[in-house]
Amino acid sequence: MNYTVMAYTRRENRELESAMHLAAVLENGSLQPLQNGTGILFAKAEFNEGPLCGTTKILRKPWVFRLKDGAFGVVCLRRNVGGGLEPGKENCVLIFTSPDLLSFREEGLIPAAPEGTAVADVRCQWDGKAGLYQLTWSDGTGYYTSSSPDLTSFTGMEKTGSPEPRALVKLSDGVDGCLISLTQEEYEKVLRRYSPVVQTGCLPVYCKAAPGERVSLPEQVTLTYSDGSLKPMPVKWEPFSRTLPGVYSVAGAVQRETWPFPFLEERADPTVIRYRGRYYYMATDDGNGQTTLKIRGSDTISGLAEAEERVIFTANPEGYMSGCLWAPEPHVVNGRLCVFFAAGNPHWYTVQCHVMVMAGDDPLDAASWQTPQRCRTIEGGVLCPDGITLDMTCFTVGQVPYVVWAQRVMRLEEQEFGNSDLYIASVDPEKPWQLTSAPVCICRPSYGWDRVDTTVDEGPFAVRRGDDLFLTFAGSSVSVLYCVGLLHAKTGSNLLDPESWEELGYPILTSESVPGQLGPGHNSFAKDEFGNDIVAYHAKLPAADGHDPGMTNRHTGLRPVHWDAEGLPRLDMTPERELSPGFQIQAVVEITEAPKE
Incomplete structure (x- = not known):
């Protein structure tokens, strides 16, 4: 060949x-x-x-x-x-x-x-x-x-x-x-x-038991994929009651959850979190002018689609925090649930990062939440006095909480904008709006794919797998050209050193990744009920003429994350790629002969 x-x-x-x-x-x-x-x-x-x-x-x-x-x-x-x-x-x-x-x-x-x-x-x-x-x-x-x-x-x-x-x-x-x-x-x-990763088979399942002994089939099977990667998946087996010696086949069905697209309409920048045994969902409210912070709670991820939406913060009538409530992200910091978000005063070119801490017991109750605090530098100043800050996310490594956000210089009088760059800093676990280190730039829009129409990197979110820490981010304009890039660091490295972070250099999720979904981006990660990683993101459905349907048509999507053979996250895993249609799992069960006396 x-x-x-x-x-x-x-x-x-x-x-x-x-x-x-x-x-x-x-x-x-x-x-x-x-x-x-x-x-x-x-x-x-x-x-x-x-x-x-x-x-x-x-x-x-x-x-x-x-x-x-x-x-x-x-x-x-x-x-x-x-x-x-x-x-x-x-x-x-x-x-x-x-x-x-x-x-x-x-x-x-x-x-x-x-x-x-x-x-x-x-x-x-x-x-x-x-x-x-x-x-x-x-x-x-x-x-x-x-x-x-x-x-x-x-x-x-x-x-x-x-x-x-x-x-x-x-x-x-x-x-x-x-x-x-x-x-x-x-x-x-x-x-x-x-190449796209697709499921190809399953590792053999073999059980052996003596006559009268209970057959214990595994709760999980290991699926195999085209790149050589493996994925454990829960399985439900058909009833088995044979007692005579022989070799038998038992059918099983992979247990997984799939979600239609859109999962929720006119909701962008989504985050799903599991907190105290329940799932909570927050997103930018594209359907209502982006002036409220809303949250949903459910015992299951699928239940979030029908759960009642509760308002926990509303933009002020005028002036400070009177508009553009963007990208609310719930995170647990030092045991307390916090929401990181950006607020405008009121225009988009005035948005700044804020943190709201929950003091009560019910995340769905507005009374449980304290007054939002604007994020501050270690000296007590604002993060970017000559520009905007937004899309702040948070993760903890060891006992240290870190925040990453997008920051952009805005020279309005000259109508000149800088790049939207990604910055990192550590924060006070008791006051997560307070930086405890100097901000450090770890990523800039450097390539054609994150400099189309506008020079923007934004929407960072971290996912950890062993000692590998990955940070996804969205690049380009919020259009059909929106896409997802990837940074990687080791958890044992100095995360405040830009040299610790390596950028992949090309987007890992684009409009070409999954047919029928345009401009996927601004994603987050969560664990499903089986402990598998899932990605939440927003994308658009094509307009009737196939073109960009506009800003208010950003919808939330959910899908599984697949970890490929190199240990990289694949965000384009569709239900058909994750589990080949019609695939059947068969376990081999051997009932042995009774020992002769």
Whole structure:
């Protein structure tokens, strides 16, 4: 079998299309787009040029090649959005390195041609005989070759003939193809990472019992998945009462909960929490002007859909906290239930983070909640005096509670906005609105996927699995382009050090992830009744014409989280992928012969 993938971009010179995409080359020569057809490698923005929010960059004409050590390099052209040249940098090529085509390191822009020459196409390969990397580039009129021992600089400029044409991308809008041959192991790793995970079977279930002995079938079975991952699931077995010696088959049914989309209409930024044995739900109230904080409670997750909605806080008639009550998140801090939310005064460009602590016993009773407190720095000042703060979340590692929030500088008179960046700090467990450390930026909107229409990272939420701490966040504008990114850290690291956090670099949930749901984002995590992780998020249903239906059509969705073979959270797990339709579980039960006297 030929293990080959194709790297390519899409036709438009826009943020999302101008990234490196991958497709598997099948045995019949057809292409299977990976990662749901979205990009996996994006050029980083330049924050030190252009407007306050920096300048978004795109990449074109990617070329994947083998490094001297057998790993991978990617050389491409960097452009401004729309395909415009970068003045003074048009002679440069952008280089990445990667051990496996799963993670990438941007090495930077490297001059490849004389100053003032606009490089129009590029290729690269390692020449073992010469001990040099040979870079072939075009200025649009002819091709030239430059060389480098280590990809840090290129020398020489020899005219050469035209290289072989790029591979034809047999996809509707694919261009600039490049084929790369992989080993079987490399190919399988790439497909595992970038393909949907689907259930394939179940680990065998075998029980043995003596005549008259009670047969004890397991309460859980372990389902197997296409990437090699496993997932324990509760099961209900058919009654079994055989007593004669023999080998028997017993049917079982996986027990799980599924939820329709929408789970709740016109509710965005949802959070589900289990507190004192019950489930509670809060979300931005898109259906009523975003001026109330509402909560629902139920013994089950499904029951939240029909539970009575109680108002626990209403925006003031005017002035301070008189509008834009956004993204209420209930969290337990030091044993007390708290709600983190943003409030406007009243406009969206004035929202600031607040915390409301429950002093009573009933989360559904407004009288149980104390007056909201605005979040304060360690010195007692406001978090962002020249901008907005919002979407604050909270998690505890060890005995230390941390908060992460989105923060954006707003220069209203100049009509200039900064980036919405993610900040982290520790807080006082007795006063969770009070920071106990300096705010530290751990993530900025750096790529095309979180800089479309607006340069925003927001809606952070943490989920822990063993020593791995993942922080999801929403990127881009609140439209069909809204999507989810991922940060990762180890719980034993210094979480207040930006170097402890690693960003995946591409979105893990987009409009392409699950058909019929547009702009999924601003998610949270919870445990279902069986102890499995679920994700709550908002998305939109397409309008009749297929376009964006608008802001008030953000709806809450729920679905299971699947932990893949690499230990990464998959947020695109549908009921059909989690459990193949028609799949039957069969246990083998052996009743042994009675021992002879």
